[in-house]
Amino acid sequence: MGLFLTIEGVEGAGKTTAKKVVLRWLQERGCEFIETREPGGTPLAEQLRALVLAEHEEQVSDTTELLLMFAARSQNLGERIEPALAAGKVVVCDRFTDATYAYQSGGRGIDEQRIALLEQLVQGDRRPDMTLLLDIDPEAGLARASARGGLDRIEQETVEFFHRVRSVYLQRAGRFTDQYVVIDASQSMADVEQQIVTALQTRLG
Numbered sequence: 001m002g003l004f005l006t007i008e009g010v011e012g013a014g015k016t017t018a019k020k021v022v023l024r025w026l027q028e029r030g031c032e033f034i035e036t037r038e039p040g041g042t043p044l045a046e047q048l049r050a051l052v053l054a055e056h057e058e059q060v061s062d063t064t065e066l067l068l069m070f071a072a073r074s075q076n077l078g079e080r081i082e083p084a085l086a087a088g089k090v091v092v093c094d095r096f097t098d099a100t101y102a103y104q105s106g107g108r109g110i111d112e113q114r115i116a117l118l119e120q121l122v123q124g125d126r127r128p129d130m131t132l133l134l135d136i137d138p139e140a141g142l143a144r145a146s147a148r149g150g151l152d153r154i155e156q157e158t159v160e161f162f163h164r165v166r167s168v169y170l171q172r173a174g175r176f177t178d179q180y181v182v183i184d185a186s187q188s189m190a191d192v193e194q195q196i197v198t199a200l201q202t203r204l205g
């Protein structure tokens with residue numbers, strides 16, 4: 001019954017690059033897959049993404065941000081993720097609820113129990129089968145992201161914010177060892193690619 005694979009990490013860790021490696025690996029093995037991202041993945045969820053990442057004249061409250069992430073997730077799950085998994089496909093998703101724990105709990109300081117409540121409401125028992133965590137020092141990741149272009153509302157947060165985000169990711173990787181594979185994303189692209197391929201071969205064969 002399908003396989004749900006997510007890719008996580010701080011800004012500029014190389015998730016987009018990693019996703020290409022995963023998709024190529026699946027393609028070479030003739031696996032049926034879809035790719036998606038969060039927030040986003042459907043026309044409505046992409047509109048929510050644009051809203052939550054944009055700068056606004058008013059303050060965006062932490063709870064509003066949290067709810068927009070889960071609103072987009074609900075739409076992506078219902079329209080794309082669940083139907084693909086039910087059809088036996090691999091779903092490759094750039095970020096999912098682990099990002100909410102990392103950013104909205106670690107970064108913003110929202111109690112993780114509140115996130116767990118929304119997780120249950122929106123996802124039921126659905127959790128990723130495998131998560132590739134691209135781990136990099138936030139300063140290095142932000143330098144890569146800045147070199148690429150303008151920064152969105154969340155990317156403009158302080159370096160301390162992203163240290164807290166990274167710390168929650170690493171805590172979760174230590175807790176959910178069946179789900180997570182930690183990739184050293186500070187290495188060269190070729191080396192990161194090799195680590196990803198090894199992880200896929202080890203976990204998925």
Ligand code: T5A
Nearest residue numbers: 011012013014015016017038039099100103144154188189
């Ligand atoms: N968010 C999301 C929440 O707060 N809560 C949530 O629940 C969810 C789902 C958008 C934002 O939303 C937040 C988190 C984010 O702030 P996003 O678009 O996925 O999420 O986030 P970004 O991290 O902004 O995505 P980026 O595109 O910036 O980062 P990537 O995809 O990690 O990085 P990538 O692959 O584009 O690489 C960045 C640059 O580095 C180079 C690439 O060529 C590129 O130029 N690079 C390398 N350079 C040297 N060596 C390597 N190994 C390299 N790998 C990549």
